[in-house]
Amino acid sequence: MLTKIHHVGVVVKSADEALTFYRDALGLPVTEDRVIDDQGVRGILLKVGGSEIELLEPTRDGTGVARFLETRGEGMHHICFESDDVEAELAEARAKGIQLIDEKPRAGLAGMICFLHPKSNHGVLVEFAQPIKEH
């Protein structure tokens, strides 16, 4: 079951420059800041209420985020819904004929994540995330 908006993804040219607005001007606290090598992005999560803003800066050419930046410029990239069982959500989406980007959940900045193709969502890139519970 999708329980809430986990985050909104925003593609930026420079995460450091974007932080001067999202962290310093808006005053949102950073909860994660890390480079995900296999995806070619630096991702930063900033908390606001029960949701987060995810800043994504491409760290190399040829990735989806780099192509988005090239063709559309900076801006909103995806919306992520939180689930307590991302694998079940993915199976349900598959059964409904939704085109998937990830055939199975993988580790991402927000926990175990998967992306669903914008072609199946009228052009909107959708992500599911299941945060990893801390012990």
Add this chain to the structure above:
Amino acid sequence: MGIGATHIDHIVIGSNDSAATAKLFSETYGIEIKRVMSRPGTGAHMEFAKLQEVVLEFAGPGTPPEGEEPRARLGGFVFAVEDIDAAVAALRAHGCTVEEPHAAVQPGAKLAGIKDGTHGVPLAIIQYGALPIEETKA
């Protein structure tokens, strides 16, 4: 210090056929549409869902273009703040251009758009309970 944002108030999904996009998200992802609004005179059609504190707003024209496939895109989001005048002052102190707060469509609320520095994201701030209800736009 910042703007004192309490949460994301709403996220806009703009669509050339907002009813069709709302229906897709509802049927595919189980997101319950709680309110439907067509604004007379503007030709706008909006449908709203709520996931915990965040409203998902599907917004588009009153009449979808004939013969076109539905096309949607993320259209910006709005932060809720406790004191919109203080938030505007804080943003301006950081060099941002911000509208003067004005009556929003939401009852009793004031809204101000942030006009630059947002890295391509249409952003605004909103304060509920800022105005008597009768001063709210229809």
